Amino acid sequence: MRRKHTYIWVSFVILIFGIIFVPTIVDRVRSGEIVKNDRMSKLAFIEVNGQKRKVPSFSFINQDSLLITDKDYLGKVYVAEFFFTTCPTICPVMTDNLVELQNEFKDSENFGIVSFTINPRYDTPRVLKEYAEKHGITDLDWHLLTGNKDSIYSLAQNGFYLVAHEDEEAPGGFEHSGMFALIDKKGYFRSRRDAANNPIIYYRGAITEIQGMNSAGEKEQISILKEDIKELLKED
Helix, strand or coil: CHHHHHHHHHHHHHHHHHHHCHHHHHHHHHHCHHHHHHHHHCEEECEECCEECECCCCEEECCCCCEEEHHHHCCCEEEEEEECCCCCCCHHHHHHHHHHHHHHCCCCCCEEEEEEECCCCCCCHHHHHHHHHHCCCCCCCEEEEECCHHHHHHHHHHHCCCCEEECCCCHHHEEECCEEEEECCCCEEEEEECCCCCECCCEECCCCCCCCECCCCCECCHHHHHHHHHHHHHCC
């Protein structure tokens, strides 16, 4: 008899749950609230002291001698890097990977790329234009930017938290990161999470999909970067 009463009690609880909560869940699904929240949760915001990191204001000249600011990228998902045209090591690989992204999202008006040179003394708009033509950079929303050296270094180190400075002992005379930063339509840094549920923060830009991994055993991340760009493009 006790078991029978238990079954009746469980059935009663299930019935109440269905009456109270199921209609609400259905309404949320219809409105897209749950779908949107689930999609948003796949890519983490990068936080510092509990605050979401956002790209700070910047203003530089591009390869066409046009003034480009951070506001030109609002409403676009974009990838950012720091490079220099005479880099003898990782920059050519990074550029090839960005060209791959350019071609992958060529039909999207809401995707862009920004490349900040860390050697502005040499990388004038003319030099950047020649570099763009040489490497097949055709996207109108891919700006190669040059300007005041201190402003660029400050943006890299204090805005993007990426290494960028002169170093006589480094190949080509400059030390910089081989990482890509992913920015959403509102200017926030985003990334997917690792196995421990922590944001990876940056994506390895110096390993191609064809290589698979580098000599240190680090796996390429261009393939997952493509997936994450697609996710952000779906967001409002």
